[in-house]
Amino acid sequence: MNEIKKKIKKPKINKGDLIFYCIFLAWPVLQFCVYYIGVNFNSILMSFKVATDFDNTTGAIIWDNFSFAQYKHVFTTWMDGNFVNMVSVSLRAFLITHCISVPLGLLFAYYIYKKLIGWGAFRVILFLPKIISGVVIALMFNWFLSEYVPVVLPSVGNLLAIDRDLQFPVLMFYNIWIGFGTTVLMYSNKMSSISEEIIESAHLDGATGLKEFWHIVLPLTYSTVSVFLITGVAQIFVNQFGAYEMFQGTASPNVKGVGYYFFVEVKGKFSHLAKAEDSAQIPMFSAIGVVLTMITIPVALTCRWAFEKFGPSEE
Numbered sequence: 680m681n682e683i684k685k686k687i688k689k690p691k692i693n694k695g696d697l698i699f700y701c702i703f704l705a706w707p708v709l710q711f712c713v714y715y716i717g718v719n720f721n722s723i724l725m726s727f728k729v730a731t732d733f734d735n736t737t738g739a740i741i742w743d744n745f746s747f748a749q750y751k752h753v754f755t756t757w758m759d760g761n762f763v764n765m766v767s768v769s770l771r772a773f774l775i776t777h778c779i780s781v782p783l784g785l786l787f788a789y790y791i792y793k794k795l796i797g798w799g800a801f802r803v804i805l806f807l808p809k810i811i812s813g814v815v816i817a818l819m820f821n822w823f824l825s826e827y828v829p830v831v832l833p834s835v836g837n838l839l840a841i842d843r844d845l846q847f848p849v850l851m852f853y854n855i856w857i858g859f860g861t862t863v864l865m866y867s868n869k870m871s872s873i874s875e876e877i878i879e880s881a882h883l884d885g886a887t888g889l890k891e892f893w894h895i896v897l898p899l900t901y902s903t904v905s906v907f908l909i910t911g912v913a914q915i916f917v918n919q920f921g922a923y924e925m926f927q928g929t930a931s932p933n934v935k936g937v938g939y940y941f942f943v944e945v946k947g948k949f950s951h952l953a954k955a956e957d958s959a960q961i962p963m964f965s966a967i968g969v970v971l972t973m974i975t976i977p978v979a980l981t982c983r984w985a986f987e988k989f990g991p992s993e994e
Contacts, residue, residue, distance in 0.1 A: 849925075870899075928943055
């Protein structure tokens, strides 16, 4: 046994390769430490701050560095009817977009995977919203609704300007449409990795068409689907669902989710040009973010457990 161990030589580590790998990984690791760990840690610390006074000479804020006043404010004042409405909008947007986009995305990906008629052009059409900037797509979509629809259908006019209640269904349609690019790409890539031997064996057993999709392709793609669902749950209170791109700061209450509210309220308050009164509100938003994170984490972990426990097995 000792002779065999002597014959097995440990691979030599090339110092040049090691230095290259370290340099190559240094930048993403630094970004992760600064923009994820550093920013989130600073947000937690900021949630315990309270502005006690302002320096009239310099305009600087005088902080009380450890206080639970922000959390008290969150639970006693901020969680009112407006908060309930924003949470309702975020939850409804998540359920509608995922309940529609996930099944359709799987079917579209299966269509591309099987290379049926026109699959190449179909793939380009679905990926187009992701190729072009999201802001440009939103501007084009808004232009279509406000300029083109009234010309083609004069009796209808600009629906968004006439009836603001239509903003939510239009926003959901927009989200579902632009969301196909990423999901279909990931689903189709996962399907393309399925062994041809498994598909041929299923065909010999009589599994074709929808049977092949339901009993073979879907279970083998489920791990990718569950990742999208879990990350979607984790981002419920962060995702704007395209509301700012579509309506900027003039969205009606029926499309104001929690993510949209955060973005609009916090936007510009970190600038050195921001007023001291505005910057003093940042700890309150940090406390709100911490509270929502503490709510989201167990929900996301529970969903992950449920997907793994009750989802189809690849075996």
